Amino acid sequence: MATSSVSTGCFVFKPKDSKKRRKSVPADFFNKDNAISESDRWRFSTYESLWQQMKEETESLQDSLNEKIFDSLLTFIKNSHIQLDLKENDWSYRMRCSEIPTAAVVLGVNVPDHEMTFQRLSDLLKQSLTPHVVCLHGKECTTVKQVLQKVLMHLLGGTANDEDAEEEDVHHSTPLSQRKIHCSMASLSGWYKAISQTSVSGSPSKKRKSCVVGQEQAPPIVIIFKDLESFLPEVLQNFIIICSNYIQQLPLVLVFGIATSPITIHRMLPRAVCSLLCIELFQSLSCSDHLTTVIDKLVLTTKFPFKLSGRVLQVLTVIFLYHDFSVKNFVKGFQLSLLEHFYSQPLSFLCCTLDEANDRIQNLAHGECELIRQVPTFMRYVDSQDSENQIELLTNDQYLKDDVQKLLKDLHIYHKNYFPVLKCLHILTSSLPKYPLGKQIRELYIACLEKNIWETEEYSSAFQLLGMMANDELVCLLQKCIDVLKSSMQQKPLTDIMQKLEEFLSKFQKLDDIAVKMEDKEGDEDHKMSPEKSLQKRTDLYELQKTLMELKKSRRSKKLSRFEVLRMEVLEFMDKLVRQYLLPPETQPLHEVVYFSAASTIRRHLNAAPRTALQAALSKPYNYLKNEAVRSKEGAITNTAPDICIVYKLHLECGRLINLYDWLQAFVTVVTAAEGQDPDKMSNGQVDQVLHARFIRAVSELEFLGFIKPTKRKTDHVTRLTWGGF
Incomplete structure (x- = not known):
């Protein structure tokens, strides 16, 4: 008997198929149907190439930082x-x-x-x-x-x-x-x-x-x-x-x-x-500074067309700040967002370089053109057009393709102008007291993605503080903004903005001592004829009241200095840039092609709730096993369910302390009813050893999962650690 297993074996002979099965490729999983289209292969290849570029960028960045x-x-x-x-x-x-x-x-x-x-x-x-x-x-x-x-x-x-x-x-x-x-x-x-x-x-x-x-x-x-x-x-x-x-x-x-x-x-x-x-x-290097550099290289750039919405970026940032401070996990979350975007968005094959997108648009089929027509932002764009253009966009595929090329180009230009202006605004507001718009650029970016930043109270308070900034501080910030614009890709709007800021900077530099002396001289002449001098003369009550009113009026209408006027012009110019270039992405047609906004999906994958998942699995095993035999009504105990599910549902009916013997009797009653046996049939008042072992194993599994624990308050009792069910 010790060697009987040597001569007893089980051998599997697979039949030779006349038709060889086609090996599945990773691109198959990007399509929920059986047929694989050209757009599915584009989506997978675009995801692979884009992630490879991002991975190389992060690795080189980490090497340079370390x-x-x-x-x-x-x-x-x-x-x-x-x-x-x-x-x-x-x-x-x-x-x-x-x-x-x-x-x-x-x-x-x-x-x-x-x-x-x-x-x-x-x-x-x-x-x-x-x-x-x-x-x-x-x-x-x-x-x-x-x-x-x-x-x-x-x-x-x-x-x-x-x-x-x-x-x-x-x-x-x-x-x-x-x-x-x-x-x-x-x-x-x-x-x-x-x-x-x-x-x-x-x-x-x-x-x-x-x-x-x-x-x-x-x-x-x-x-x-x-x-x-x-x-x-x-x-x-x-x-x-x-x-x-x-x-x-x-x-x-x-x-x-x-x-x-x-x-x-x-x-x-x-x-x-x-x-x-x-x-x-x-x-x-501190992990916070490391994260700031990673966000600058992966998110705040036009090098990669893929973008995160404000809520998704906030979820990844919150996990970083409140859980592990791990840049590696942040990059993994970014990769998961990229994969989810290309998997769930059928038009994500257009999330590529502008030249590749233009070539792919010309090869679109009629069904893919219909998908573009169903995009919410494109539907709003169609509603804003006149009747003739609406008919062409809804019926003529070639006209649609030409218009989509133009919209994607506008979206590309929108990003090129967005990030330099965002960095300039961050430079101006990051050194203000109490940081009304955030200390890190990621906080400002999230706020700009979610709504119009100029409509918030924080934006108003930030510009009020900028209106009290000194000459040398404002000149230093303007120089940093010019450096940011110089490092960006040169194009018409950015060059005009940079030239305008350089003009402001030169005007500030011309505010020298001669101008200050001229203002002092004019102030002395006004001081000689000011109403304060007339107060020293002898006058009656009417003249005194008139003089005091003139003095109060002159103080109210105080003449602004040349620096204050110039500072006001700079702030008005920056406010105009913010209102023009920092519009939320939702205002741009076809932004769904490049923006991933499923924050709940990322939160469910990265910040999972294990207790909720365990309770769901034990309460509703059909959702995981997909077996009709274990399907049950809400609140009912199915006698065909796994042992641990039966024991879990029985323990929900108990209080804080659970009697093991009563628990065992209830378990035996349910299981024997499923097997067609008499629950009262016992040998000498003892439970069957197999049922007893199955019960002990199920209870041990519940203890391992943290639902119960042993107690010394009563003999043969356990303490329940959770309350309520799923």
């Missing part, structure tokens, strides 16, 4: 064991050789991004500095033995197939998984001594004197602790003490990945252990 800290880390690791200027009998030399070079890298609380950062750092180290790089996770290293195993596994396993190691010793040529090695630093020291002797000038007889030789002769061993806070303090302390005893033989370098604060090192390690480390601090 370039400074990576260069500093590489320099630190390279020079960590090079002490050519110190003598061996020097006290500082002996003290430095007894310390382990340690880089404390503060990356912030955006933990999901740390993996990508350390992976990039590991790749750079292996490419330019040393092949001996080990990355450790706290959950995998709960003991010192596990830490040593991970280190030896990465280092010795990576060189198991090297030709030099094979020639030197057969013991080193076998894979680590096929041989037993004593996990200790002595084994690592012997391995490193062997490979260093063979790598120095190609002569094994040349021994390495110390760990402070040149970089080409002794590449360091870098051990990266990706999540320092997750390591047990005792394990970390013991490992550091062991490493300090071998620092004269091994050029070890430790890299601590810190999410909170550098003080974490001193909280985890006592002073005696910290004295064994030579720590240097490295600070990465």
